[in-house]
Amino acid sequence: MTTAIQTAGLTRRIPGAISRTLIDSVDLKVEKGEFVAIIGPSGSGKSSLLYLLGLLDAPTEGEVSLFGQPTSGLTESEKAELRLKAIGFVFQFHYLLPEFTALNNVLMPMKTLGHLSAQEMRERGIALLTSLGLATEIDKRPFQLSGGQCQRVAIARALANDPEIVMGDEPTGNLDSVSTEQVFGILRDLAKKGRTVCIVTHDLGLAARADRQIRLVDGKIDKITSQREKAVALEGEAAGKS
């Protein structure tokens, strides 16, 4: 298995008279195709960790490596390039650009990258929105869509450039249970297709369905629970009993 994300001594402090440590020496490894859930109490640094992994924030100390490549030496512009190509980010709030239609929001990262022709972009954008059940909403602007629909448009935008890594900061945090199930299913499928998915959530039921749960407390890794290990352990137990 290839390692998608690796951190070493990752630390983030907020400077100031009373300096606060958000993330404290986190060593973490996420394999390609893995679905990881970051959990923990409020203020434990879940989101901060995700922002660091997604290169939206810069660590005070330590290193984030993506696919074996250290990122601390990259310029802001190179990081932007990497975010554009390799990382799709979904926030708790959809953060769609309010002046643009659903389709144009999805097309924005593609146009920024500029690898496809206008026609190809459009087709891909429509295909993405259709696969997320938004075929009839492509020309609507965010204020004309429901919260769940907006969040799905945001996911489509995160997937626009077919990134290797998809990150979600409470992606279902503002959604009803039906939409939550829908969004979670989409992320689950992405992992199955070999994309690496990291989400922050306080929904322990959802987290339990991830491959691995990483529990943070006070910016440190408190506990890592692997679903596979659990499964293997259960299987072993069963085998032992029989």
Next chain:
Amino acid sequence: MHLLMEIAWTHVSTRIRQTIVASLGVAAGIAITIMMASLMTGDQEDFVRTLVDSIPHVTVSAERRAVRRQPAEQVYAAAQATSTIAAKKLTEIKNPKDIMASLRSWLPGAVAPSVKTTVILHSGQKSAGVTLIGIDPRFERDVSKLASQMQAGHIADLYKGTNALIVGQALAKKIGLRIGSSVNISTGEGLVVAGSIVGIYSTGQTELDEAQVFGLLRTAQVLAGQPGVINELRIRLRDAREAPEIAKRVEALTGYRAMSWQEANADLMSAFVIRDIIMIVIMSAMMFASTLGIYSIISTITQEKRRDIAIMKSFGMKAGLVLSIFLVESAIMGAIGVVVGWVLGYLLCIAMSQITVANPITGAAVPLPLAFVPLHYMVVAMIALTACFAAAYFPSQKASRLLPVDIIRGGAA
């Protein structure tokens, strides 16, 4: 580039109300500044015009700047000429026709010959010492505003009688003259001739109107006792402000003293300088106030877009591109504002020029003077666009340099 324009245009055209408000803010600043500038420049020009219209821009007189040294003085240092024979005659400009011909070849304006002599007018019991200016009616139109200052009669009426004169309104009132009145004209030499009044003019300057009387060249020459003499060339320029340079050139070419109107009114020139300073101060203050208005509108709009800046950066848009988007947007709003402001400013000027004020002495209705100066439009537009640029640049540059998370973490909505 294509994406940049697309985003900028979508922002501007979708948030149409905001765009209109911002553009109107720019337009209002521009229009008001243009109107004020036009009014102040117009007033300045009007002031100069009133002063300058009544006198020649450059007067070439039959004098030298400095007394010429006598031949003996030039040869012997000790010699001193104390009693050369004083000519009773007017000093004349030699070869006036040649001089005028050569001046006309390059002068940005017109030149006319005249004879200036002093006479006394007698009308009944009253008399007044005046300066008689002998003119050529054919050229007078080009060098003075006399034609438009005529209250009664025409310049050409000078041909209609022997020793015909045009007098100022103030003088006419003072010694009781009207069109057709007969006067006696006497000179210092003791010559007395009969004359008649064929016209009355008014420059608006009482002093001048009392002192200047116009007649034909011939009349003045006869009264001076020197047929054919010309002792003054009067020059009118297309641009009165060029007078000092032109006067210098004329003086160098002819050797005769050429006096610009500025030199003749040296005491007034400091008043002009002060007016200029006042105008610049007021204009700057106006522009500063409207620039602040423009800055606050555009920077507020840009500030509101901080979150969008973070979002665009989060999915990988580069800081430079994000910054350019907001600069282009403010340029679009600024450009709309400039065009609307120009039109509004122009219309305001036209509206203002319809207003008339009554002269407190004469009661005559005078329209507000407004000047159309293209330079104002350009300068005001440049300043407004610079304000737009700065107002968009600083907030968006600051936002685009931040890490996206700093803005996203700062506020959820």
